[in-house]
Each structure stands twice: as C-alpha cells, then as structure tokens.
Amino acid sequence: MRVFCFSLLLILVFNCSNNKTSRSELIDFTPKNTSIILKTSNLEGLKSSINNSEFLQEISKTDSYKNLENTLSSLSYLKPTSDILICFSKDLKDSLQYSIITKHNQQLFETDSLPDYIEETLSYKNKTITKSTLNNNTFYSTIIDSIFFASSSKDIVDAIFSNTKIDIELEKIYNITSNDKTFSVILKPDNTFLESFFIEDSLSFKTFTNYIAVDVSINQDEVLFNGITKAIDSSKSLINIFKNTTPQENQTHNITPSNSDGFMSFTFNDYKTLETNLVQFNSKDSITNTTMLFNDIVEVGVIYQGKNSAIALNSLDVIATKDALLSEQNHIDFYRGVSIFSFSRPFLFTKTFAPLVSFNKANKYCILDNFFVFANSTDMLQNIIANYQNKTTLNEKVYFQDVKNHLSDASSLIQVINPSSLKAILNKNLKGNLNYKLNNYNVSALQFIYETNFAHVNGIIKKNKTRALLNSVSEELNIKLDTDILTNPQFVKNHITKQKEIVVQDINNNLYLISNRGKILWKKQIKSAVLGPIEQIDIYKNGRLQLVFATSNGVYVIDRNGKDVAPFPIKFNSEITQPLAVFNYDKNKNYRLLVTQGRNILMYDVKAQVVNGFTFKSANNTIICQPKHFRIGSKDYITFKTQNKLYILDRTGKTRITPKTSSSYSNQSIFLYKNNFTTTTSDGNLITIDTKGHASIKNLSLSEKHHLETSSKTLVLLNENKLSIKNKTIELDYGDYSTPRLFYINDKIYVAITDKQAHKIHLYDSQTKLLPNFPVYGNSPIILDNIDKDRNLEFVSKGENNSIILYQIN
Known part of the structure; x- marks a missing residue:
C-alpha cells in the first residue's frame, strides 16, 4: 500500500x-x-x-x-x-x-x-x-x-x-x-x-538518465539511498529501455559465488519489448543474428570475477531454452555431475544487450536448474558450480541478507559488489587510485525499479558487522562532536518511534539531540551549562514529549525539533543552584517545575507562571541537593536539605514531617528506601526517617568521599573503593569512581560505576557479580536502557573528550 x-x-x-x-x-x-x-x-x-x-x-x-x-x-x-x-x-x-x-x-x-x-x-x-x-x-x-x-x-x-x-x-x-x-x-x-556507478565501463551516467534525485541517510556504518530517476527523452537514455516492462524478482545472487567481485542483473517480463527498446536506444534497424535463446528468459545476470565474467540467463521454461541450444551441445567437460558445453556465439550477448553487457568471450556454458551460465573460463564455471552445490553463494551470506532487507525483491536493474569493486568504482569517479580501507564493506548494492515513466532508486553501502557473541559487549557507535563534551550523555524518549535517543551538551553550550543510529538531529546553543539530568514532559497532553531543564540563569522547554516552547525559556536574575525538579503529582501531566536559588525555592506551572498555592519560600541555609517528590500511600512528600536541616513538605510547601533529630548532612541526595526517607550525614552515618519523623542512624564509618543510591528496596553504597549492594560488599581497585547508577530493567537489578582514572565502566548484578566482558572503556557515568526494538540493552558514556560511545550488551 x-x-x-x-x-x-x-x-x-x-x-x-x-x-x-x-x-x-x-x-x-x-x-x-x-x-x-x-x-x-x-x-x-x-x-x-x-x-x-x-x-x-x-x-x-x-x-x-x-x-x-x-x-x-x-x-x-x-x-x-x-x-x-x-x-x-x-x-x-x-x-x-x-x-x-x-x-x-x-x-x-x-x-x-x-x-x-x-x-x-x-x-x-x-x-x-x-x-x-x-x-x-x-x-x-x-x-x-x-x-x-x-x-x-x-x-x-x-x-x-x-x-x-x-x-x-x-x-x-x-x-x-x-x-x-x-x-x-x-x-x-x-x-x-560522477562518471559512472557501474562496474561496466560501457555504462556511463551521461547516457543513463536525465535526472537522479535521492534522499541520503548517513549512519556510522552505512549509507542509504532512496529516490527516483527520470529520463525525459525516451530514446536517448538507457533507463528507458525498461519502459513497458515489468520488473521480475532478481535471482542471480542465488548462483553468484560469495568469493566473486559481485554481479549485475536486469529483468523483464517480455524479452521482445526489451529487445525493441534496445534497438531504439542503440539506433539499430534490428538485432542481427536473431535467436530463440532469450524468448523464455526473464533475467540476465553478469557475474564478475577479476578480469573474467560469466553471463547467467534465468529461464521460465528450461526445456524451451534447452531446445534453443540444441545446436550448442558439444560436450567438453564434466564437473561434479554437471556437463560443460562449448558455445559458438560468444558475441551474441553483447550484440543483443549492449551496453548492459560488454563481455563477448563467453564460449562455454553449463546448466544449473533454471540458470544457463556462460563464461570463457572452465575454472570460473567450476567455481560457480561448486559454490552453488555447496550453498556458499552470495545469497547464503548473512551480510548479503542484511543488505537485501533494504532492497526490493524485484528490480529492473541491480548491481551488487564487493569491496574491491567498490574501490574500483570510487577510483573511476574520484580519480585518485587510492587504496581505500573498505574491506569490511562486504556488499554494496544499487537498484532501479522502472515504473511508468520513471524508476525508483535504492542503494546501500554497508559495513559488515561481526555477529555478536552471547553476553558480549559491542561498541555500536562512536560519535564525534566538533568540540569537547561538557555534560554526561543520557537517553531521552522519542515519542514517535517509542525508542530512545541521546542528548548531550558540549563546552560551547551547544545542546545536541542524536538518534540511536548516530545521526545528529539538531544542535542548539543555549546560554550556559545544563544543571543535572534533562527531564521530559508532555506540556500539551497530546503524547508529544519536550525536553525540560534548568541552567544557572534560565528554565528551558524544547520540542523534539530543537525549538523553544513558548513561553519558555524563562530567565532569572539570581543564580539557579540545583537541577530543575519536575513533579507530576497525580500522573495527570499538570507538571510543577521547582527552581532552587540558594536557600529559596520557586514553583512554576507549564505556563511559566508562579504557583501561588506553594507557600514555602526560604530554607534556613543553602539547599545542597535537588528537591525530590515521593508518594507514600495517598500522601505527597517534597524533600530537600541544607547542611543541617532536612525538609519534608506537602504539596503546598507546608511542613508535613519534622525529623525528630538534628544532623549535619552530606551532599548526597535524599532517597525513598523501604518507605523511609534515606540519606547520609557528613560524619559517615546512614540516616532514615519514617513518616512520623522518627530517625534511625546507622554508623557505617563512611568517608567524606562516598556515594549513595537506592531504589525502593535496594540500597547501594560506594565508600572509597568498597561497593555495597544489598549488604554484600566487594573491594575494588583504588581509583576515582563516579556515583553508582542503579537500574531496574526487566525484573533485574544492575549497578554501574565508572573509574574515571582508569577509564573503565563496571556493571554489576544485585549479587555484586561483575557482568561478563566488563569492564569496558568509558569516561563518565552511564545510562543503561533498551533503546531500540531488539531485546538487547544499550548504554551510553563519554569516550574521548569529544566523543560519545554507545555500547550494546548482547
């Protein structure tokens, strides 16, 4: 459709x-x-x-x-x-x-x-x-x-x-x-x-068509082309020889050896129509040496191997095609049960199909099921026979099937080539005879599908990826930016595809949205650095998501096209000192945006208006962590802390719980762990406060350099080089470790930390066991998620100063 x-x-x-x-x-x-x-x-x-x-x-x-x-x-x-x-x-x-x-x-x-x-x-x-x-x-x-x-x-x-x-x-x-x-x-x-995109020197762009228009998608490991070509003068452009013909399913790949340089195939539903069009294109009165050989043929393929070629005819009626070769049954060889015959008219293919076929030395042939294969070399015919019988043809290769998925099954003209042929075509057009390093580009393809008075164009140049082993960790993308990276890369949701994309900021304060294929969707310069992680909201309640975040002097809401959403951004004269807190109390998308300025908190709605019903104005000192919202039962709790006071408020900003203890707090966040408000103190204790204000303090002898992360039921602590997950502790090599990240995905717990000094990412399960094939290279905390349609998890990290690495856990 x-x-x-x-x-x-x-x-x-x-x-x-x-x-x-x-x-x-x-x-x-x-x-x-x-x-x-x-x-x-x-x-x-x-x-x-x-x-x-x-x-x-x-x-x-x-x-x-x-x-x-x-x-x-x-x-x-x-x-x-x-x-x-x-x-x-x-x-x-x-x-x-x-x-x-x-x-x-x-x-x-x-x-x-x-x-x-x-x-x-x-x-x-x-x-x-x-x-x-x-x-x-x-x-x-x-x-x-x-x-x-x-x-x-x-x-x-x-x-x-x-x-x-x-x-x-x-x-x-x-x-x-x-x-x-x-x-x-x-x-x-x-x-x-562009002189020509074909192996055949007889096929030049000048005689092929008048216009080619293609949309090009460039990814890290592939280049895709989709578009059309149109020739205005029907008699002077080669593409129009397919006029009034119907493309058939290409099958030459079924007999093309995987060790060949590639093949070209053209198809038609009626040979006589193609013949008439070729006569007109070549300005001939008629084709000499007429033959019945092609009457039941629907596809002609040319297989390339070094300086040799083979011509494959795909027949709809094998018996009729054999009858057309009755005078050409001089048996000269026998290989693996297949007879090889001589052929007395090697110029026939060029005379009939020029300029599509320029090979005029095909003096031998064999028959493989519905294919009649002609060549000038017995060795080449034997290679085709052996690969066909051994099922080692191009069609059997995974890398060909990957490319084939991007193409139509039926085409008027298709060319499929290996790296050496790709290099030859590049050198033909770019005039340099360079030794391009393209050995991993096992298959490239270009096809034309004629329809009415134009043809569809599809093409792909794709790097072959080695099939990942089970439990392996593979580098999927390494995305280089123009300048160094400022913030840790993170995933955000694409509301259209339901997949994940990457957002990151560079040192020039440019914010990037990058697809999970590595394409930069947009780049937008903002005034200063983003504070903390970027959140997403549905400001219009229509399923479309926007990015929302704060910098030191403003709050931004940006749509997926990189445009500001009015009335944002809103600017502030006083410095914003903590990441923006986004609350969605009843999951009804009536968002509240909390802006922290020193000891003060302001609450805004999505119309950038101050929420007057929020009465809290000022803490006793500078707020040292991002405010958070929790719900326990039917009650809402807003939490944050200063160095010597922990605040637990209701929606209106009034005190809901007063902790029955006073402490000197660390700068770690506040978490809801086992329905208790949990954080750490500056003297190394774990403190939990219940909904009645009762406090429980556990002396863990935490050093000043410690990190806390929890989910509702799992507590993770990193103290110097000791990592604890659910009361199980392991000792790590000494290093400069990032804050642990806790992920709960598909009923499994993952804990990630990065040694920024050794440039190593570690990923553990809930039993503190390091996952297979970790650590891997990286320079920032990671975000772990399933970002596409497969079952494998991916994670993103900083690579070099100006690069982002996307890994996949297979």
Whole structure:
C-alpha cells in the first residue's frame, strides 16, 4: 500500500501544471547549468554525519574531497533556520562554481566576530551584491525576495537577478525529495563528480538518465539511498529501455559465488519489448543474428570475477531454452555431475544487450536448474558450480541478507559488489587510485525499479558487522562532536518511534539531540551549562514529549525539533543552584517545575507562571541537593536539605514531617528506601526517617568521599573503593569512581560505576557479580536502557573528550 501511495504521488507530481511563472521556492533560484544540487534541512547534522561516517572518512582522503571541503569552508559559518541548497554549476569558462540558497534570517551569517573577514558592497544597475573574503576564499552574495543567494562567482550572482526562467521538470523532481534524511541530492549527467556507478565501463551516467534525485541517510556504518530517476527523452537514455516492462524478482545472487567481485542483473517480463527498446536506444534497424535463446528468459545476470565474467540467463521454461541450444551441445567437460558445453556465439550477448553487457568471450556454458551460465573460463564455471552445490553463494551470506532487507525483491536493474569493486568504482569517479580501507564493506548494492515513466532508486553501502557473541559487549557507535563534551550523555524518549535517543551538551553550550543510529538531529546553543539530568514532559497532553531543564540563569522547554516552547525559556536574575525538579503529582501531566536559588525555592506551572498555592519560600541555609517528590500511600512528600536541616513538605510547601533529630548532612541526595526517607550525614552515618519523623542512624564509618543510591528496596553504597549492594560488599581497585547508577530493567537489578582514572565502566548484578566482558572503556557515568526494538540493552558514556560511545550488551 505504501509503494502504491508513493507511486500515485509521483504520477500526480509529474503530471502537474507547467504554468508556474514566479519564483517562490529555493529551487527556483538555481543557476543555469547547475548539474548537482544538495539539499539539507540540518546543516549541523550533515557535517556531523560526514565526520562520523567511516565510509565518507575514507572518501575524505581524496584530493577531490579536500578541494571541495576547502572551497565550501565558509559554509561552516552559516546558521540557516530552514532548508539550504548547495548547487554546483559551470561558468562561461567551464570552471566549477558553487552557489548557496536559503531563506534569509538575521542570524544566518554573523560576521562581527569572524577573524580576517573583509566585506565590500557592490552597487550598480539597481543591484546590490556583497563581496566577502574569509580564510582567503572570496564569495559574493545578495538577498532577493527574502532568499539569501551566495556564490563563488560574481557572474552567477549577477545573473540570478534576471534568471527568472523556471525549470519545471527540475522542480517536480525537487518536490519529491524528503526533509527528514541527512541530505538529498539531485544529479544531472553533466556533473563533474560522477562518471559512472557501474562496474561496466560501457555504462556511463551521461547516457543513463536525465535526472537522479535521492534522499541520503548517513549512519556510522552505512549509507542509504532512496529516490527516483527520470529520463525525459525516451530514446536517448538507457533507463528507458525498461519502459513497458515489468520488473521480475532478481535471482542471480542465488548462483553468484560469495568469493566473486559481485554481479549485475536486469529483468523483464517480455524479452521482445526489451529487445525493441534496445534497438531504439542503440539506433539499430534490428538485432542481427536473431535467436530463440532469450524468448523464455526473464533475467540476465553478469557475474564478475577479476578480469573474467560469466553471463547467467534465468529461464521460465528450461526445456524451451534447452531446445534453443540444441545446436550448442558439444560436450567438453564434466564437473561434479554437471556437463560443460562449448558455445559458438560468444558475441551474441553483447550484440543483443549492449551496453548492459560488454563481455563477448563467453564460449562455454553449463546448466544449473533454471540458470544457463556462460563464461570463457572452465575454472570460473567450476567455481560457480561448486559454490552453488555447496550453498556458499552470495545469497547464503548473512551480510548479503542484511543488505537485501533494504532492497526490493524485484528490480529492473541491480548491481551488487564487493569491496574491491567498490574501490574500483570510487577510483573511476574520484580519480585518485587510492587504496581505500573498505574491506569490511562486504556488499554494496544499487537498484532501479522502472515504473511508468520513471524508476525508483535504492542503494546501500554497508559495513559488515561481526555477529555478536552471547553476553558480549559491542561498541555500536562512536560519535564525534566538533568540540569537547561538557555534560554526561543520557537517553531521552522519542515519542514517535517509542525508542530512545541521546542528548548531550558540549563546552560551547551547544545542546545536541542524536538518534540511536548516530545521526545528529539538531544542535542548539543555549546560554550556559545544563544543571543535572534533562527531564521530559508532555506540556500539551497530546503524547508529544519536550525536553525540560534548568541552567544557572534560565528554565528551558524544547520540542523534539530543537525549538523553544513558548513561553519558555524563562530567565532569572539570581543564580539557579540545583537541577530543575519536575513533579507530576497525580500522573495527570499538570507538571510543577521547582527552581532552587540558594536557600529559596520557586514553583512554576507549564505556563511559566508562579504557583501561588506553594507557600514555602526560604530554607534556613543553602539547599545542597535537588528537591525530590515521593508518594507514600495517598500522601505527597517534597524533600530537600541544607547542611543541617532536612525538609519534608506537602504539596503546598507546608511542613508535613519534622525529623525528630538534628544532623549535619552530606551532599548526597535524599532517597525513598523501604518507605523511609534515606540519606547520609557528613560524619559517615546512614540516616532514615519514617513518616512520623522518627530517625534511625546507622554508623557505617563512611568517608567524606562516598556515594549513595537506592531504589525502593535496594540500597547501594560506594565508600572509597568498597561497593555495597544489598549488604554484600566487594573491594575494588583504588581509583576515582563516579556515583553508582542503579537500574531496574526487566525484573533485574544492575549497578554501574565508572573509574574515571582508569577509564573503565563496571556493571554489576544485585549479587555484586561483575557482568561478563566488563569492564569496558568509558569516561563518565552511564545510562543503561533498551533503546531500540531488539531485546538487547544499550548504554551510553563519554569516550574521548569529544566523543560519545554507545555500547550494546548482547
């Protein structure tokens, strides 16, 4: 149903009116001769995805990439609030130029703090163009109808004032691209960067199609492509040879040896239709040497092995295809019960299927079930036979099945390649002959599925992951930010997918939301450091969650798109001294936000209004821990403490319990343990207070450097290097340990601590037993949870100063 709806959308788009005359969309401002258009709605996410993609980091070693990166260096200073287009085009001197198009906003390009920035205003013929020089790169810009347009060429900026002719076909293609992927790209055949994406040298982009538009998702271990291609002139573009044919299920992978370099396969439901289309494309009157061999064929596959190739014909009627080969049954060899015959017309495949097939030396063949396999090497045929019989073909490999899950079963044209073929294609396009380190990218695939007058495009470049052993701990992501990390990374819930994402802040006070695949969803600068953990609330009571937190001078509520939720943020003149406390008393989403300022507490509602019914104003001294809310029975309790007083209040801020003891308290939080309010004192005791105010003090001889964490029934203490869980104590190596984190997941208790000095994360069960394969590398307290749809638990930690590591417990 989804494919049907998408196809219907495409048909409607491609058949819409061509009468548009005014420029209103970004695409309307693209310069003439533009051959590549990149679109992104998240420039920061794009830069981060490139930096964290192992595949693209290999590409970044090429001169082409370095030159492009240097040319576009000024992009890093732009702060667009909506889509941005990056266009590449040729000028009148055939030199490559870039242009940038986006909606103008006041913060788009702030130059006041830029070093070595020079600006000059050029005014003439009712035009105003700004000439900017930054880091020895010069570009020109202007603003037309609230659109910011910049280019490396003054001539291109000059021409954009009068270039009002709109490419309707390009706009239709553009309107199909998505906004929720890392970026989208529209390619024309005359682009400078892409010569061909096929192994076959006979297949060039220039003759393949007119436009390719794909949405690209970049993850750490894979790059995914989804989009369409469209050729306007049906007789001059190769993709249109599949017009009036129906894609069939590709099966060449069933006979492709896993040790091959890959294969290309094309399918059709009617050979005669394909034949007619090929004749027209190749400008021939007819195909010479007509044969009955292909009449019952629905798929032609080319298997690559070094300098050799094999051609596989997938037959619907094996008997009829055998009959067509009656004159070609000169038996020359016998291997594993399979006869090998000579073939007298090795040029037949090239003459029939050029330029899809360029191999013209197939002088031998064998039959494997419904496949007729032709090659020029007995060794290659024997390799195909052996792998087919041994079930060691590509189809049997887990890494191929992983890739296949991203593709359609039926396609008009598909190419599947191994690392060496991927390197060859990269070198063909990037002109460098570099030795890319891509050995773990076992399978990459590209497919085209023809439909009506366009074709769907799917592609994937995926790193193979070794299947994790039971109880192993595998590093899933290592996400690098532009600068060092300030806060401990934590998980937050995505209310759309019901999965978890990562939120973290860097030392420049940029807050990031990162998907569980490593994609930076947004980056937002706030005034100062976030205090404590970030909470989530449903401010509109509609199931959509927002992030809520305090800094030293404000309270923020931010939606999942990184936008402030009005009337927040609210600013404070006096310093906020504790993390924001969020209370949801009756689970009815009437949230209360408690702001601590020294000895004072203010309570706000989600309209940023002070809750007048909360009467508590000031403690006897500075509050030394985050206020907490507990419910015991039908009663609510708000707790916090100063150095010498523990407060237990009701909802209105009035004293509900007065502890019948006085103590000097540590800075540890207050917990509800076995229905008693529990914390520690500065002289090393554990103190519990019941609902009547009676206190129980237990001398644990805790040092000043101790940490307490509890759940309702489990108490955890870390005292120097001694860890206690439920009265069981183990001695750790001496180190600088973080506060223990207690997690209760799937009826199991986990306790995590991190030795920040040794950079080791330890994870224990409730019996103080270290889990298998721990400790692992890390530099902060962890958050443990199930963040996706599988059953495995994941945890997140700081890695190096500027990186986040996501682990999975298998």
